[in-house]
Amino acid sequence: MTVSSAGQATQPHLDLQAPPPLPAGGLRVMALGGLGEIGRNMAVLEFDGKLLVIDCGVLFPEAEQPGVDLILPDFGVIEHRLDDVAAVVLTHGHEDHIGAIPYLLRLRGDIPLVGSRFTLALVAAKLREHRLDPVLVEVAAGDDHVAGPFHCEFISVNHSIPDALAVAVHTPAGVLVHTGDFKMDQLPLDGVLTDLGAFARLGLEGIDLLLADSTNAEVPGFVVPERAIGPVLEDVFRRATQRLIVSSFASHVHRIQQVLDAAETHGRKVAFVGRSMVRNMGVARDHGLLRVAPGLMVSLDEATSMPPEQVVLVSTGSQGEPLSALGRMARGEHHQVTIEAGDTIVLASSLVPGNETAVYKVINGLARLGATVVHKETAMVHVSGHAPAGELRTLLNVAKPRYLMPVHGEWRHLRAHAALAEQTGMAADRVLLAEDGVVVDLVDGKAAITGSVPVGNVYVDGLNVGDVGEESLQERRILGDEGFVALTVVVEPSTGTIVRPVHLSTRGFSDDPTAFDEVLRLVEDNLKRELSDGQTDAHRLSQVIRRTVGKWVSDTHRRRPMIIPTVLEV
């Protein structure tokens, strides 16, 4: 149990003002995303008038943001300074780290993108879909790269996607280290460890400010090795006598590798299902990150024509996406795959918060059809990609940063990370609890919060970026909960008469088409009274309609649909 006073010294900075100008020789850090939320990670560093961006990801919307496809970091703060951006450094290829790049490159297409080979391959595939032709700078662990005044050094870290990097940024102001996302699997499938030696060396040289992944700061202990999942998958394969489907994240190369290995052992062919799975595994295979035995892969068409017990389908849809292949199978609506009683489906993935209802709906749909569903709550078919408390403490003890700025997390994670830092002996005032837009300046070896800049949510909806804002969302929330009733009346102001009876349109209020019949008469009566009093002003008549309907619906139904009166004059 954690009951501590962590991070109490640092209060939420609700009253922060714009920061003062950055003193000469100082390094400025601010996050445009990823602090106070899980997703759209984007940190901006400033030194001597130049900017370095670390990651540029998207956030997936919640129920409170209905109809929104994606949420971008708010580029407003750097939009007028894009020519100052020396580079975008990408720590790894997950959507919450690379997904917003197309939108940034639309503003300036030739910003260099610096990242590992696999990361850039995923970025390149994404940008091709957006018809963008980026400037790519490939780096590997151990490499240095100089972007303007920022001397970047790359460090290998272990995560739930191959080829992930941390970055140390050397500037005359000091050394900043950003872990990206990481964990410390000591038996990684590809042998690529989080390079504690490099963190130790940097620690000895002196890390002024560490930005470290907070996602699992509330989780005690250490990660279970990814390879512990192999025997569990083996067991599933051994018992499965019919169709077998394994669903996971489309970028989790190591997880998919273990499925392929089990398939080979048990004589099943493998078919990938889902656009992103096919694309990413193609990239991984091309880069030698996914080992595929000759003859192992078949197409979905081939797979569905083979006896079910001779194939394993590797599919997207592990987060309950209704339009995914697995989602359609669970509803019995997939045109090629029909789930039979006795089939086995494995969800070899985490359950991303907010997706629970959708995931359980898929599991229930499959269970209803008679399938056995193996998921992380019933078997160890998933381990997290993020360092839990024990590993975060280890990193802090090895890297010995002068200051810590917890990143990548909601407030509960950031504060838990702060508590861990205090446990390792860091003074409370050495932990900088910031959220999106909060500015941290490193000047003369001292890091401090100096202000904040305005940041907001930039919503992507269809082809639109930014035109759906909080006002539209608030309207959607009301419409979605209550529906609307629109009443239109045509009046002739010169005679004070109603030319057409009140016309009613209503949606989402009632399945009963006569629900408003009673109030229509009331509206007409009230309008006629106004008109006979000589009141013909359209705005006033609209108010009469709104008040009449609003009171009636509240009194008789205790509900508050959106009321939209329209008075047309002829």
Added chain:
Amino acid sequence: MTVSSAGQATQPHLDLQAPPPLPAGGLRVMALGGLGEIGRNMAVLEFDGKLLVIDCGVLFPEAEQPGVDLILPDFGVIEHRLDDVAAVVLTHGHEDHIGAIPYLLRLRGDIPLVGSRFTLALVAAKLREHRLDPVLVEVAAGDDHVAGPFHCEFISVNHSIPDALAVAVHTPAGVLVHTGDFKMDQLPLDGVLTDLGAFARLGLEGIDLLLADSTNAEVPGFVVPERAIGPVLEDVFRRATQRLIVSSFASHVHRIQQVLDAAETHGRKVAFVGRSMVRNMGVARDHGLLRVAPGLMVSLDEATSMPPEQVVLVSTGSQGEPLSALGRMARGEHHQVTIEAGDTIVLASSLVPGNETAVYKVINGLARLGATVVHKETAMVHVSGHAPAGELRTLLNVAKPRYLMPVHGEWRHLRAHAALAEQTGMAADRVLLAEDGVVVDLVDGKAAITGSVPVGNVYVDGLNVGDVGEESLQERRILGDEGFVALTVVVEPSTGTIVRPVHLSTRGFSDDPTAFDEVLRLVEDNLKRELSDGQTDAHRLSQVIRRTVGKWVSDTHRRRPMIIPTVLEV
């Protein structure tokens, strides 16, 4: 890990017809709720033309049912036979077991309600709010009660609310046992055990059909005793130096008792916060179920005027309800309680699936304000009220039912329960996997699924019961995701002219008020072309508007708002 063939013999009964008439001497069982879902538990038994109802609860809506307050069991099947209902037996006082009673009693007010003292006290309080005066029949564990042809025998069970009962229903057709919700805490705080002896005796006499709680069938092992939470709460109290707030379910008397005990030990006064907490704890205290030391309780007004370290607030809001006291505190909007850095908040409750986002929002809000939040993922401040796999196997081995009908669960739970039954040696065809509306008949000692009756979702929205249906919800989902655009035009058919320019109303589509300016001209052009061709039919003109706007918005925005054209003729 559970990878088994459980329940494969029983397929989902999508093609089931209405059941044949119940043979003389047969017992019919059907669930109107609670099978295939967690909530609105309601089983209906029929023998010799008479009906016995077991529980009558509500289901809370999900995101797919926007704006809905409650979901009721569909009474349609029994609505025309309410005079045949001999009694409603209530197993315990949770909302998902008693919440729909007011709506049933509106149809027939004098149906006897049979239940334990505490259950009936909670029901009575609820019915007073609905201005209903019920017929209450109090029973206790060990009691018999005859309702028509149903000889009911009550058995004590242990659950997360006091005074819970299972019921054995003896009829000439055989013996049916319904567990209600239960677990087997072997060290219950009130000493009331699940009476395995009674289940064993009934098993020896012969249980023909067991209906048993499936909620935790996927969870391995046995429950941790409720009293294990005491030391954890003790530790929280010991460390807390400032304000302390414990949030839990308003009916969890034993959990609240442990908070009161810790408060007494640590010299803190206690104030209840939240209407249902105040009401239910008052009832519990009146019935001797909650022991309150003299002078321990204070009002919230008194509490807020005392030094924070001398009080503990016991509050509702553990499920993240935004309007609850805790929800308002987390946003800094509570008018009496302001959270300070260093305060401690305990969420001593489960996280009901579907509520994750809301709960984490509250936790993050509190963490942002500097509070330490202790919740079930960081400390053992909650144990479940439902029997996990080990206890379900134990019950099956003790009760030795001839047939099992898993109840109270989504499909994943029902099927996991079936798997447990098969592990204990029950033949697959002895496990009846049914969902809401599926009819199980026990005739000549044999139980089988014989058909299904139509059941649906009955939505409560404000004062309306049933008039919001699937059509309204579908409209709400579209409106909530996409918004709408309404276009109204007034035409004079006799002259083929547009009397008024097209009037536009749009909500939830864009924050930009000019978003549709471009298409308005297009609509007018297309309308004028139609009119000049002599086409004045309002329906046809509406179609022109719909097509013009639909194509434009799809081409330019890749979005699909609801389009509502109105053509008014003068």
